[in-house]
Amino acid sequence: MTGVGVDAVIPGAVVALLDAADADTLLRDAESLAEGLVDAGWTPEVESGRFSAGGWDVLSSAWAPAVSVFLDGDAREVRRAALSVAAALTADADGWRFETEGPDWSRWSVDDERWDADEIDWLQWRGRGVVVSLFTAPETPAGPGTLPAHLQLAIERADTPEEGFTPDEARDRRIVVDGSVVERWFLVGSPGLADELLTALENDPDPRVCAAADSERWMRERSPDEPSTSV
Structure with a gap:
């Protein structure tokens, strides 16, 4: 896929991620x-599951990946970036089956009135x-301000239930005790x-885990109705 000529519009890390999906x-x-993600060129950030590359951000989760x-x-x-992502996927015709319930905007120009x-x-x-989903939206009102134009590219396992998985506290406790740093x-x-497991992770022997837990605690204290980050 790296030969489709989209690298100038989207970072090589995005192309490499699609190749690795x-x-x-x-x-x-x-x-x-x-x-x-690291091999594809993404840099881990402090927050749990967050990576970045070339002005793009990744939020990731491990259960299910x-x-x-x-x-x-x-x-x-x-729009130009979204069209480039779509072009990269479409160019790999043997690897992907395309589908959409709405208009196929992957064939529009950047300035198309539609x-x-x-x-x-x-x-x-x-x-x-896997299922690869691509969405783009213009600037939209959000409370007293606005959300900028944005795109989201989601890569998920095809066997993941639509409703996701329910929390598994037994697994969480096992990972706190015996899980790898990652x-x-x-x-x-x-x-x-x-909350008690987050407290344990705030005292983790690995500084990366401690830093992520401190960041999560900071977010929880400012968003009491949304105590955790998810994809």
Whole structure:
């Protein structure tokens, strides 16, 4: 896929991530997910599950392994990037099966009038045991301000239930005690993580886990109704 000529519009890390998207490798488990993202050119941040590259951000989770890639900014540049992602996936015709319930905006130009007139829906590609979903939105009102134009590229296992998985406190406790550093780092941002387990992770022997837990605690204290970060 790296030869489709999109690298000038989207970072090589995005192209490499699409190349690596596979349920048996990238999305196999926590260790594979972290290693695959780093190998693709993404840099881990302090927050649990967060990576970055070239002005793009990744939020990821390990149970079940999943990745959401985000970009926001000028509407035309966001559209151009979304079209480049779609072109990269479409160019790999043998690897992906395309589907959408709405208009196929992957074939529009950046200045097509339908961006503003039509209701944009998710585009999806299936293959390699994963589902790749792509969405873009213009600047939208949000409370007293606005949300900038943005895109989201989600990569999930095809066998993940639509409603996701329920919290598993027994697993969480096992990981706090016996999990790897990578598993504990991902666990910090796991939805439904018990407060006492977050406290234990704040005192983890690895500084990366401690830093992620401190960040999660800071967010919990400012968002009491949303105690954890999820993809």
